[in-house]
Amino acid sequence: MITGHVFIATSLDGFIARENGEIDWLLQHDQAGEDHGYDTFIRDIDVIVMGRGTFEAVRGLGDWFYNRPVLVLSSTLANQAVPAELDGKVRFTGKSPSEAMAMLEAEGCRRVYVDGGRVIQSFLRLGMVSDMVITRVPLLLGTGRPLFGGVQRDIALTHTGTRSFPSGLVQSSYTVMQ
Amino acid sequence: MITGHVFIATSLDGFIARENGEIDWLLQHDQAGEDHGYDTFIRDIDVIVMGRGTFEAVRGLGDWFYNRPVLVLSSTLANQAVPAELDGKVRFTGKSPSEAMAMLEAEGCRRVYVDGGRVIQSFLRLGMVSDMVITRVPLLLGTGRPLFGGVQRDIALTHTGTRSFPSGLVQSSYTVMQ
Numbered sequence: 469m470i471t472g473h474v475f476i477a478t479s480l481d482g483f484i485a486r487e488n489g490e491i492d493w494l495l496q497h498d499q500a501g502e503d504h505g506y507d508t509f510i511r512d513i514d515v516i517v518m519g520r521g522t523f524e525a526v527r528g529l530g531d532w533f534y535n536r537p538v539l540v541l542s543s544t545l546a547n548q549a550v551p552a553e554l555d556g557k558v559r560f561t562g563k564s565p566s567e568a569m570a571m572l573e574a575e576g577c578r579r580v581y582v583d584g585g586r587v588i589q590s591f592l593r594l595g596m597v598s599d600m601v602i603t604r605v606p607l608l609l610g611t612g613r614p615l616f617g618g619v620q621r622d623i624a625l626t627h628t629g630t631r632s633f634p635s636g637l638v639q640s641s642y643t644v645m646q
Numbered sequence: 647m648i649t650g651h652v653f654i655a656t657s658l659d660g661f662i663a664r665e666n667g668e669i670d671w672l673l674q675h676d677q678a679g680e681d682h683g684y685d686t687f688i689r690d691i692d693v694i695v696m697g698r699g700t701f702e703a704v705r706g707l708g709d710w711f712y713n714r715p716v717l718v719l720s721s722t723l724a725n726q727a728v729p730a731e732l733d734g735k736v737r738f739t740g741k742s743p744s745e746a747m748a749m750l751e752a753e754g755c756r757r758v759y760v761d762g763g764r765v766i767q768s769f770l771r772l773g774m775v776s777d778m779v780i781t782r783v784p785l786l787l788g789t790g791r792p793l794f795g796g797v798q799r800d801i802a803l804t805h806t807g808t809r810s811f812p813s814g815l816v817q818s819s820y821t822v823m824q
Contacts, residue, residue, distance in 0.1 A: 608797050610797035623785070
C-alpha cells in the first residue's frame with residue numbers, strides 16, 4: 469500500500485511562498501543548528517511528487533538538493549525532456565495524481581513525499597495523504613501562495629504532536645482521518 | 647497606553663467560521679474539562695471590540711456570554727438602538743478602529759480584546775494588536791471566513807509559547823513586532 473506524506477512550512481497566515489514564489493522569509497528563519505526533522509522525515513521516503521510550480525521554484529534556488537527521485541506532475545512539462553543535469557533524478561509525467569500513485573506503487577514505492585501547495589491540495593481531496601507535518605513560521609505575509617484551499621469538504625485530522633523551536637517555529641504533526 | 651489583544655480559534659486551514667458563519671466544528675472540539683485559558687485571558691481585559699459579523703454570530707448562539715463591555719464597530723448598526731436585553735452591555739459605534747481605540751483610552755480602558763476576522767485584520771494593519779493567542783483545531787474546512795488576509799505587508803511576530811491539548815487543539819502565543 470502506497471501512502472502520501474506532507475512535510476512543509478507556512479507563514480502563520482498559511483502561505484508557503486509569496487505571490488511571486490519567493491521563500492526568502494522562510495530561509496531567513498532557517499536558523500543554523502536547528503534540526504526541524506527534515507533529514508529524519510526524508511530517510512523513510514521513496515519518492516517525491518510535486519507540481520511544476522514547486523519544481524521550478526526549487527530549480528531557481530541553485531543546486532538540486534533532493535536526494536530522492538522526484539516525479540513532477542505537469543502536463544506542460546510532460547512533453548519536454550528533463551534537463552540533462554537532472555537526468556536520473558527527475559521525471560516528468562502528464563498522469564493524474566491517482567495514476568501517478570498507481571505507477572509509483574507498481575514500481576515498488578511505498579512512501580511518497582507530497583510537496584507543493586496545489587499538489588498537496590489535490591492529494592488531500594483524493595484521500596491520498598496519510599499524515600502531515602506543518603511548521604509555522606512566526607510571520608504574517610498577507611498574501612501569497614496558500615498551503616490549503618478548496619478541499620471542498622471537512623477533513624478531520626488527529627493531532628499527534630507539537631514542538632517549538634528557539635527560532636519561533638512551531639511544528640505540529642497530524643494524521644489524516646480518511 | 648491602550649493595547650489590543652487577540653484570542654481566537656481557527657481551523658488548521660485558517661478559518662474562524664464557515665462561509666455561513668457557523669462554528670459547529672469549533673464547538674464540537676470544545677471538550678468538557680479542557681481549559682484553553684479564556685477565563686484567564688478575559689480577566690485582564692477591559693473591553694471587547696468586534697465587528698457586526700461577529701456580533702450577530704454571537705447573538706445567534708443564544709445567551710449573551712461576554713462578561714465585559716462590548717463595542718461593536720459598524721456603520722450599519724451605529725444608527726440603530728442596542729437591543730433592550732443588551733442595554734448596558736453593548737454599544738454600537740460608527741467610529742473607525744483608531745477613533746474607537748482613542749475613545750476607549752479616554753474612558754480609561756487599557757486592554758482591549760479584539761475579536762472577529764475583519765476587525766482583527768484592520769487592527770493588525772493599523773499596528774494596534776500587541777499579542778495574539780491562536781488555537782488551531784485539527785480540521786480542514788476548505789472554505790470559510792479567514793482569520794487573516796490582506797495585511798498588505800510582512801508583520802513579524804515573536805513566538806512566546808505553545809501548548810497542546812488532548813482534544814488535539816494546539817495553542818500558540820505571539821507578540822506582534824511593531
